[in-house]
Amino acid sequence: MSEFIATLASQYHWQAALIVLAGVIILTKLINYLAFLNPSLQRMREINKEQDRKKIAQEKYPPVMKASRNIGLITNLAFFILILPFCVTLELDKWWMVIVNSFIILMVYDFFYYLCHRFWFHGNGWMRRIHAVHHQARKPTYIDAFYVHPVETFVGIALFLGSLAILAAFLGPFHVSTAIITYVLFTQLNTLNHTFVDLPFPFKTVSWITAKHHIHHENMHKGNYATITLLYDKLFGTLD
Template identity: 35%
Template structure:
């Protein structure tokens, strides 16, 4: 697989985080609190560590399960990444609910919930075990649908990262085409101050299993 594809998978979400963070001075956030903007000790060190952990998880997955994940000689159907992400979202919904069990919240998920109203950079502000667990769900979803062609594999990885960034962006973008980004941000921002909205990409699982929480749009 071309090294440029790997570089794209790293560069695109990194640029998205930088852009979303820079937009906070010019666009309204969905919600604010008096503590917003206060740096948490070790926040960016944690983000850097989790970026490295995510990269290592992908490399380990390709080395150990490469034949199930990606096939260099294969061209995937255009909808293959969509199937992977839908399957991932179902798996992550249940992982996320499990992370809110008292023992796992206290030992793992509390790190992410230290910020009441997250921003894009907080998409990587996690306990490293949570980063690994989320990527295990993603790689398992790829293996279930795949093996994927190189382009579909990288497209899925980029889409997953971008959604994660936009979900945490906490921005209200005044453009009709940005309705999905605004919806994602509102739902996840509400999650940080309520018990619900465990899904990421679609609210379907929260609707089906009765865990939807009220959102507040700017």
């Protein structure tokens, strides 16, 4: 038993997990700062803020958002303390493996999210009713990324964090930069999907991505179930 505990302790890299947390915070702030130096993106942010103010004034928004935020915080905190230290390392053999591993993590997560979203969230059971809370936003703006039932918030976060942890168990610990990149892309893309944007070149791709998810929000019978990329919708015939 003592040898088992000693082995676990040797694999528990809390310093690496702490670096991931700091890196996620810094990179997120840097991306937001640089993005909104652009006048077109600034204009879109103001439009979203104007609509968000109207929504947050509704009685239904604050309690759902608070509950969702709390469960998200607890889920992330448990992961960063109990699981992530076993999944990350400070050692890096080949820099390009950061790109490869980031791609693998995000695509594996998006595959499982696609399946859950299509067959569970939009199925015929109790999860459909939970997901319907989020679908009250027919024309989503920034704030609607956080207007999610806490059960759905837990499932979504757990799918991503679980994908990272399971892959680390099979492929070995990921470099901290891989965890930082994938976590930031996971959070930013899930938020971006819900913002209202109408952008000129070179941001037309952003407009296309958000337009596809807005189609999904028109009712509970639309496609476009993936969240990172629409590749799985294209492959399985649900691109709407």
